[in-house]
Amino acid sequence: MEINQSSVLEVRDLQVKVSTKRDVLTLVQNINFDVKQGGVLGLVGESGCGKTVTSMSILQLLDKKTTTIEGSIKLNGQELNGLDPKQMRKIRGKDIAFIMQNPMNAFTPVLTIGHQFIETIRSHISCSKKKATEIAIEAMHDVNLPEPAKLLKSYPFQLSGGMLQRVMIAIAACTHPAVIIADEPTTALDVKNQKTVLFHLDKIRAEHGSAILLISHDLGVISEMADEVAVMQSGRIVEKADVFQLFDNPKHAYTKTLLEARPILQVEEQFNHLS
Numbered sequence: 001m002e003i004n005q006s007s008v009l010e011v012r013d014l015q016v017k018v019s020t021k022r023d024v025l026t027l028v029q030n031i032n033f034d035v036k037q038g039g040v041l042g043l044v045g046e047s048g049c050g051k052t053v054t055s056m057s058i059l060q061l062l063d064k065k066t067t068t069i070e071g072s073i074k075l076n077g078q079e080l081n082g083l084d085p086k087q088m089r090k091i092r093g094k095d096i097a098f099i100m101q102n103p104m105n106a107f108t109p110v111l112t113i114g115h116q117f118i119e120t121i122r123s124h125i126s127c128s129k130k131k132a133t134e135i136a137i138e139a140m141h142d143v144n145l146p147e148p149a150k151l152l153k154s155y156p157f158q159l160s161g162g163m164l165q166r167v168m169i170a171i172a173a174c175t176h177p178a179v180i181i182a183d184e185p186t187t188a189l190d191v192k193n194q195k196t197v198l199f200h201l202d203k204i205r206a207e208h209g210s211a212i213l214l215i216s217h218d219l220g221v222i223s224e225m226a227d228e229v230a231v232m233q234s235g236r237i238v239e240k241a242d243v244f245q246l247f248d249n250p251k252h253a254y255t256k257t258l259l260e261a262r263p264i265l266q267v268e269e270q271f272n273h274l275s
């Protein structure tokens with residue numbers, strides 16, 4: 001599917017503040033970006049720059065008692081900031097899928113994968129348990145999970161991180177979300193599983209036109225997947241550009257530093273392999 005120029009997710013003047021015992025801290029400010037239908041926006045930046053705070057504010061998952069979100073977050077024109085929690089729960093999972101670094105946190109440990117998968121399908125698609133099971137098995141098959149019927153009877157702790165990650169992607173594939181927020185989806189995985197996860201994310205994008213907000217500190221992953229890139233530093237977006245332009249002709253000093261750090265890491269990795 002080609003990238004449609006219409007924006008599925010529009011973030012305008014996003015500012016997040018947190019109240020601590022002593023102070024009110026601004027965690028992110030002046031955040032502006034669009035994610036287009038079938039497009040991938042990469043969000044990069046060093047640890048602690050505010051990538052996760054940004055994604056959690058889109059999902060309205062920040063603690064309301066301590067944090068305030070200002071600005072506008074629109075999903076297909078609908079304002080999410082300040083939306084009633086019940087309505088937001090409906091949107092999460094169906095319209096916005098969240099794929100996180102540690103998939104174990106996404107599942108309830110005492111319920112089987114099948115229970116959680118089938119319940120999610122049935123909360124979004126009106127169908128029988130039998131039909132939902134068939135849909136789940138097919139989706140798990142599509143992400144190359146072995147013996148899906150058996151896996152559905154397993155508990156989350158019985159699956160590896162890479163397998164749980166693929167179960168989350170299979171769930172996302174069934175609900176055809178308008179937006180997928182993938183926060184460091186490959187960081188905890190080995191190279192083979194990294195490739196599989198990226199391949200299947202891209203497949204959902206291509207087949208269903210989902211817009212993807214891909215958060216990663218890995219510039220290799222970003223260069224492979226993203227169409228546009230936003231670079232964050234200290235709670236702000238310092239540069240936003242088409243992926244080719246950003247890698248070939250970075251404008252901001254911080255982007256240049258990030259890009260310059262890349263080959264040095266690769267050389268170090270080669271040395272590590274030799275030692």
Ligand SMILES: Nc1ncnc2c1ncn2[C@@H]1O[C@H](COP(=O)(O)OP(=O)(O)OP(=O)(O)O)[C@@H](O)[C@H]1O
Nearest residue numbers: 018025027045046047048049050051052053054217
């Ligand atoms: N509830 C909170 N109270 C105080 N500070 C917070 C809170 N949540 C996040 N922060 C701070 O906000 C900043 C941004 O955090 P965030 O987790 O968004 O960074 P990140 O870019 O996702 O980093 P990483 O790549 O390590 O996940 C950090 O300095 C973090 O310590």
